[in-house]
Amino acid sequence: MRTVGVEEELLLVDPETGEPRALSAAVLARAARYEVAEEEPVFQKELHNQMVEFATHPQSEMGELGADIVRIRAEAAQHAREAGCAVAALATSPLAVRPSVSIGQRYRWMADQYRIATREQIVCGCHVHVSVASDEEGVAVIDRLRPWLSVLTALSANSPFWQGRETGYSSYRSRVWLRWPSAGPTELFGSAERYHRRVADMLATGTILDEKMVYFDARLSARWPTVEVRVADVCLHAHTAVLVATLARALVETAARDWEAGKEPADHSVSLLRLADWRAARSGLTGDLVDPLTMRNAPAETVVRSLLEYVEDALTDSGDLERARESCAGLLLNGNGSQMQREVFERTGSLREVVTTCVRQTQT
Template sequence: MRTVGVEEELLLVDPESGEPRSMSAAVLARAGRGDDGEQVFERELHDQMVEFATHPQEDMDALRAEIVRCRTEAARHAGELGCAVAALASSPLPVSPSIALSRRYRWMAEQYDITARQLVCGCHVHVCVESDEEGVAVADRVRPWLSVLSALSANSPFWQGRDSGYSSYRSRVWQQWPSAGPTEPFGSADAYHRRVADMVATGALLDAGMVYFDARLSERYPTLEIRVADVCLRAQTAVLVAALVRGLVETAAREWRQGLPVPGHSVSLLRLASWRAARWGLEGDLLHPATLRPAPAADVVRALLDHVGEALDAAGDLEQARAEADLLLRAGSGAQAQRALYERTGSLREVVTGCVRRTQE
């Protein structure tokens, strides 16, 4: 069974006004280290956010429990400082983000300027792979399906105090980073590492850790890292995304071992698939990964479940994944929940405070 881990970036907000607060250093100092001596929470680029990473898990119930525990701990530490946490991929209220104090982040701020000063929160999923060769073979094969994960996780409709018109505006902001987005197939681990080395050699990136491919080999772990999802409003949605990513990795690895060809979809079309997922989420047509032609979102989500069904079933995740996907298709994504809160209250502050509560449900 492949292990899977999740990294979530949470927004730090004022519990009354809903405005982002620069409290990451204080929250981390209060959190300290866990009982096992590990640092559970980490600083990110901006002072208005905090990140945690789960342990590698085989069982999705264990993963869900750890995500809930980490969210609860983050809320407790923040609450002791008069702050709150929200699983929001962008701030509904206007914000002027501040850059965390570190040499790396200051370099990024100087190099990328306004691109580094836009506050967004993502969810990254790590799945273990046996080797770099397997990881690259998987990355080449999962490319057409990643936009569906973006649609399922969409949770950033508001930007700087107004409705952006997108379900996942975070993903549009993220595409401004020069190394972000889909890639052409690499074909081998050697070709992948040469590409990364060439990118770093341009001087536009500080190191390989700034290669932000949608699917990349992790610099820290023996994993393939998928980086397309918004941080999810509900913990259970994050678990669904993690289960689907593991299913995609296992399915692609089997295809590689069987000698099946890599899908030949171009980056140009994959970018359009990503854009459509960001624009409409689950409320309109997506581009079907098999044809890259428009199809209803429900049909595309079910096509993904069918594609990875054998792997999900082997892991014991199929029934739960289908149930959660059906719930999202009926009840709506995080973006739809945010818009519903705004329609009901007419207040972006109420959107934030409502999402603070939902983050820990």
């Protein structure tokens, strides 16, 4: 069974005011006291000092992955408390923030190259790594994932507010993220050789610093034998992150099986895929999405059902089908992180209360 690992970015906020706090160095210093020297650090610094990132270990069982996410979120909350702040699984800050770029040659290069776009990238995502047998299989998977990734954006949407304002989007993080020149959906590659040639051509322009800055919606990991799916907002609740990881693995498995069976990928243009991404970011689960099967508008519930049907065999074989169905039904009934944030604001009229509520919800 394919293994899955999750990377989550969390926002550091003042526990009283809800405003972002540039305390990542203090949080990471406290986390380092608990790290085992021979092992890969769980927590890492991010582009901005108001953020911290963690990575789970690869897991083949989704219950274990969920337990890892819950445990590490709790550890992050403990380290943050010791540093005088709190962690919130928010994909953007509801309150205004003055960006503070982290120290380091790489981040200085990005700040100088991209200017205001770098300062605005205080956005928190959820990246899912799914194991693949080879680069050739990985690129075949990437080619076949493309139409379905917007549905993961809609399910995970958790960023309706930006700099103290209602954006009208469910996932405004995804719109900010597209300000990077290498971000977004990709055309069909057809082979690993063509994928790597495209990456080399991008690097040769001097516009991006290295392979890690190839911010495709789904890409080959530069470090691990995985396909990395990068379209999701950081999810407010750990169980939603598990759902996104479950569906990402099922999509990878289904795409690999289609490739082995000689089934060609859908030849949708990048223009259409960008429209589907925009619709998912705008609507979340509260309006129409673009159905990957027809590339026409359809209610969110219909599109989510299409996704579940597309990956049903893979979910059945991994033992995840019923849990995935129940989780999707729960999100459609009760709302995702974006809907929850809006409900709190409508009830209280306070963005501070939105943040403090999300701090508590991050631990559930």
